[in-house]
Structure formats: structure tokens, C-alpha cells
Amino acid sequence: MIKLNYxxxxxxxxxxxxxxxxxxxxxxxxxxxxxxxxxxxSCVQNKDQFKEKLCNANGxxxxxxxxxxxxxxxxxxxRTFPLFYYQTNDEYILSDDTYFxxxxxxxxxxxxxxxxxxxxxxxxxxxxxxNNVYQVQPGExxxxxxxxxxxxxEFYTSYATNELTSSTEQQxxxxxxxxxxNITLRLIQSLAGKMALIPLSGGYDSxxxxxxxxxxxxxxxxxxxxxxxxxxxxxxxxxxxxxxxFKWYFIEYTENLIGDYVQTEDFQKYYKFAYNNxxxxxxxxxxxxxxxxxxxxxxxxxxxxTGHSGDLLAGSQLPLDIKYKCNDKKIVNKILSQTYALNTxxxxxxxRKRIQENLTNDYAYSIVENFFINRKISRFIINSHRIxxxxxxxxxxxxxxxELTKFFKIIPYEYKCEPYFxxxxxxxxxxxxxxxxxxxxxxxxRNTLISxxxxxxxxxxxxxxxxxxxxxxxxxxxxxxxxxxxxxxSSEPIIQDSSNIDKVIVAWLSNKSC
Numbered sequence: 001m002i003k004l005n006y007x008x009x010x011x012x013x014x015x016x017x018x019x020x021x022x023x024x025x026x027x028x029x030x031x032x033x034x035x036x037x038x039x040x041x042s043c044v045q046n047k048d049q050f051k052e053k054l055c056n057a058n059g060x061x062x063x064x065x066x067x068x069x070x071x072x073x074x075x076x077x078x079r080t081f082p083l084f085y086y087q088t089n090d091e092y093i094l095s096d097d098t099y100f101x102x103x104x105x106x107x108x109x110x111x112x113x114x115x116x117x118x119x120x121x122x123x124x125x126x127x128x129x130x131n132n133v134y135q136v137q138p139g140e141x142x143x144x145x146x147x148x149x150x151x152x153x154e155f156y157t158s159y160a161t162n163e164l165t166s167s168t169e170q171q172x173x174x175x176x177x178x179x180x181x182n183i184t185l186r187l188i189q190s191l192a193g194k195m196a197l198i199p200l201s202g203g204y205d206s207x208x209x210x211x212x213x214x215x216x217x218x219x220x221x222x223x224x225x226x227x228x229x230x231x232x233x234x235x236x237x238x239x240x241x242x243x244x245x246f247k248w249y250f251i252e253y254t255e256n257l258i259g260d261y262v263q264t265e266d267f268q269k270y271y272k273f274a275y276n277n278x279x280x281x282x283x284x285x286x287x288x289x290x291x292x293x294x295x296x297x298x299x300x301x302x303x304x305x306t307g308h309s310g311d312l313l314a315g316s317q318l319p320l321d322i323k324y325k326c327n328d329k330k331i332v333n334k335i336l337s338q339t340y341a342l343n344t345x346x347x348x349x350x351x352r353k354r355i356q357e358n359l360t361n362d363y364a365y366s367i368v369e370n371f372f373i374n375r376k377i378s379r380f381i382i383n384s385h386r387i388x389x390x391x392x393x394x395x396x397x398x399x400x401x402x403e404l405t406k407f408f409k410i411i412p413y414e415y416k417c418e419p420y421f422x423x424x425x426x427x428x429x430x431x432x433x434x435x436x437x438x439x440x441x442x443x444x445x446r447n448t449l450i451s452x453x454x455x456x457x458x459x460x461x462x463x464x465x466x467x468x469x470x471x472x473x474x475x476x477x478x479x480x481x482x483x484x485x486x487x488x489x490s491s492e493p494i495i496q497d498s499s500n501i502d503k504v505i506v507a508w509l510s511n512k513s514c
Contacts, residue, residue: 002064002071005097006273009389010081012096013038021081022061025186032059033190041065044072047143047152054141054156058186058402062136064094074141077157078378078400080385082276083136084128085144092144092151098277101133112347118506119345122279122379125354126153129277138378160362160370165410172415173425175407180430183401184212187305190396191218195302197292197393198223199285200248202236202440204426205307209398211430213305214244222298226251226288227478232441240436249297251288253479258287262486266290274386280505282384283483293391304388304395308381313399313408314423315416317372319365323413326364332356335371342503365413 004012004019012021015038023033024040032040040057044050044065050072060080065072071094075083086093086101093101101107107130113123126134136142139157144150167175196213200206200223213221223246225237234250241248251257261267274281292298319334332355336348345351360367388395408416415421431437480501487508488495495507 001091001093002066003093003095003097003100005095005100008273008386009392009394016042017066018042019064020061021063022059022076023190024057024059024061026058027056029186031186031189037061047072050074050141051154051156060397060400062096069146071144071146072141073136073144074156075136075138077139077159077405078373078382078397079136079138080382080397082278084133084278085136085142086133087149090149091146092149094144098128098130098133099272102130102277107131107133112350114510115346116340116351117280118510119340119343120375120380121342121502121506122375122383124339124351124375124379125358133277135278138374158360158362158370159373159405159409160360160366161409162362162366163410164412169415169421172411172421173429176421176425177429179401179403179407180208180212181216183398183404184216186401187396187398188213188216188218191220191303193220195299196221197298197302197304198246199288199304199306200225200237200241201307202231202233202438203307203311204423204431205310205399207240207307207431207436208310208426209305209307210240210244210246211434211436212398214246214434215430219245221246222249222302223247224249224251224288224292226285227253231478236438236440239438243434243436249292251291253287253482255482255485257291258479258482258486260486261287262490270387270390273390274383275509279379279383280502280509282380282387283501283505284478284480285384285387287483289387289391289393300392302393304385304393305398306385306395307399308384308397309377310399310422312369312372312377313405314421315418317369318413318416319368320417322364322368324363324365328356328359331359331364331367334368338368338372339375342500342506363413366409 002019010021011034012019013035015035018038018041020037020041023031023037025031026040041053041063044053045067050065054074057076060076060078062075062081062083063073064083071092073083073094075081082096084095084098084101086105095101109129110127110131113127113129116123117129123129126137128135140153140155143152196218198206198210198221200210210221210223223237223241225234225248227233229252238248238250270286271281317338322330322334332352335355336352355371385395411421427437484498484501484504487504488498491508491511493511495504497503497507
């Protein structure tokens, strides 16, 4: 049985027992979307053909193919559109809506998953908040056999690697430049003249996306920034948009703008869609997109382009104490600390075992990166795109184009342990050309001998001091206090820790899952 309920932003399309959502480029750069995406998978008759199609699919998508008594099911490498499954006594049921399972089968919440939600902000691996409801993992395909209720699962892609490029730095810069041009041309083709709507921060990633459109003469671009009028993000993004010649909106987050949103019909629908019993919903962009949408400031068919997650490709999550080889215990501890950053989990031994069971024989640092992608990026960061979908907008992830991720996947550790290669290229080549080589305060002094010394010293400094410094730089740049207040006031029992918006959200959700 297949039950697909969500058609926000991207629509489900089906024909001849093929159900698809999203868009892809194939290995020949042919573009498939909507009904044409059905055509891409139409020749699949078995597991091997399915896997080949998935390996050649460059984009964001989910797909279900029904072959007689068998379901072939997959999501892209970031699990952009989540899919879930549940087994009854005599069949598998597939859906994009966990509330359908919850209501139909009166399911209970899983205690370990509740612990994960509070500790990480999402559930990991195949698990959801509901007992016996599972999700297809990023870069994974599964085969469900209805007759004997067999299940086969396999990852068709991974960011973990034991291969490295032998290219020189000069060759890498040329290759990187060519790839950026290639992904921009693909992006522009997929936009088909529609308005590109860019959430422009003060950092490098969204600035890169905007600059690439400028370089390739795409003019139907609108940028927006939100939050505290005094934040460095506002000052930098305004200057970047002005120099690139793009329209720019600033939405100041005030108590009046945000209001008591919790009881509104829109929010109630949004949080259930975004949370979906597996990952905390996000709020940062919600009020800005709502404002732009309700005031008709952007086209109804605008496409949101985010900069997620160039910083990761550059090496922002690279473990400084784990390189090519490392013992499993140290790798597992690193993944635990990265995953469960909100609160200390109670079921740490169970969670440790799950990580241990999924370790591979790849380079140690790349294993850590791969876990970070499969966990925080795919289940938390990409979940912010639910906001755009909810208000009816499609979105693109240009910096997750396969050509770019494959490039960074095999760059040696030495190019990423300081984000030297990525940031130096952007600042001294692309950004300098457009006079937007502005360094935000949290990145001043990077990629120098002094910065390397500081990074080594940082290893010896207590985390509380590091957190305090970051709080000074980023403290309330988005006026998140106004977002937290309605959640706290509507929560029973009362939320104790209001210092972090993500902690407030997961505590609010946990109270609803008691």
C-alpha cells in the first residue's frame, strides 16, 4: 500500500506504478522533473537497473516503483523528501506522512527516539519517533517484498572514501572553477527563467550562490536577510546584494512580526509537516518567508536557492584530531559528540553500538564527515527546506550537486583541516572580482599561521569558553528570543532551558510526545 499525502512545493507524480518527486540530471546532463522524472525510472525492471539509475541521478528526489509484489524505494543522498515504511501482518505500507501511520495503527512513541530528539534534534539511522515506523536513510535504497515480507537495504552512495586525488593545488583550483561553472549552468537550466530567491547571510556559501548567478548573467534574482537590524549579517548581505545588483529585502524580526504564532493554523500545519515524527522543525526562515509570501514581494513560482552546505565541503566539520587512520573508539566518540550536541543522551550505550555497527574501512576523517552528513545535514539542516515547501516554493541545493561533492570527497585532508582551499579561492578569486571579499567576524584571521596556532590552542581550552566566545559573536543575531517565547509559554511542563532555540523546540516537541 502506498499513501503519499504531502504536495507542498514539489508535487508527487505517478504513472504505471512509479511515484516520484523532485528533479535530477542524468549522466548525460539531461534534466528530468515532474512527469519527465517518471520517464527516467520507467525502464527499471530489477534491483541492478534501479541501483544504476540511482547512482547516475544528480539531484533531489524520492522514488517508489511497484513491480508486481515488490516495492523499490529510494531517496537522494540528503533524504530531501523523507519516506517511511511500516510492516503489518501481511503487507508493507509506504508513506511520506508518519501521522498517517500513527493514527491508523495507534502507535506509541519510542523511548530511545525521544531521547535522541532531545539530545540531537532528530532521530538517527532508520528510526523514527514511532515504534516500528522506519525511514529510508540518505543515499539508501530498499526493496520490500510483499509476499514473504522480506526487506533488502543497501547504500548506493556515501561521502566516506579511501581514495584521494593526486592533482596539484593549481590543478584543483582550475577544476573547482570549472565545476562551479558547470553546476551554475545546470542550476540556471532548472530555474527556467523563474525568480531565484536567495536567503543571503553574511557568510560565504549563500554569497557564492548569488555570485555564480551574477557571473552567468542570471538577473531574475531576489535576496533577503532577516533578524536583528544590528547584526553583521545584515550589513554584509546588504552590501553584497548591492554590489551584485540584486534586489534585497531585510525583514526585521520584532516581537510584533513574530507574534503569538503557536496557535495559528499555518504553524500547526507547518510543524507537523516539518517534524513528521523524526526531526525537529526549524523556525529561523519561517517568519521571513511568511512575510515575503503574504506581502506578495516575490513571485509565486520563485525557487529558493540555499548555500547549504559549502562550509562542510570546505572542512568545517573535519575532526582536527582524527586523520586517515584512527581507532574505532575515538571515531565513535567523535560522532557521538557531533550528533548529540543539544543534550547528553541517556541511552548512550545503545547509540554508541548503532554507530559502531555502521563503521566502514574508509579514511577515519571521512567516516566522521559521512556520519555528519547522514545525520545533522540530512535530518536537521535540510529540514529547514520544509519552510520553503510549506509556503509553496521549490528549492535547489546547488552546493550539493554531485560533481561538486565528488570533487571535495577526494581532496586530501591537508586541504580541508584549515578551510584554506575553499575560502581562499572564493575570497581571492571569485569574490574579489565583484568587490565582495568581505570577511565576517567569525572568520577573521583564518588561513594564516596565527590561525593555525589558535586552532591548536583551542584544543586545550574548555568548551564552555569556546561557546562563550561564539555567543558574543552570534548572540541573538536573529532575535530568536521572540521565537522561543510563544513555545515556552504554551508548553506544559514549562521548558527550563530557554537559551537555545533548538533546545526549546525539541523540548516543546518532547512534551507533545509524552
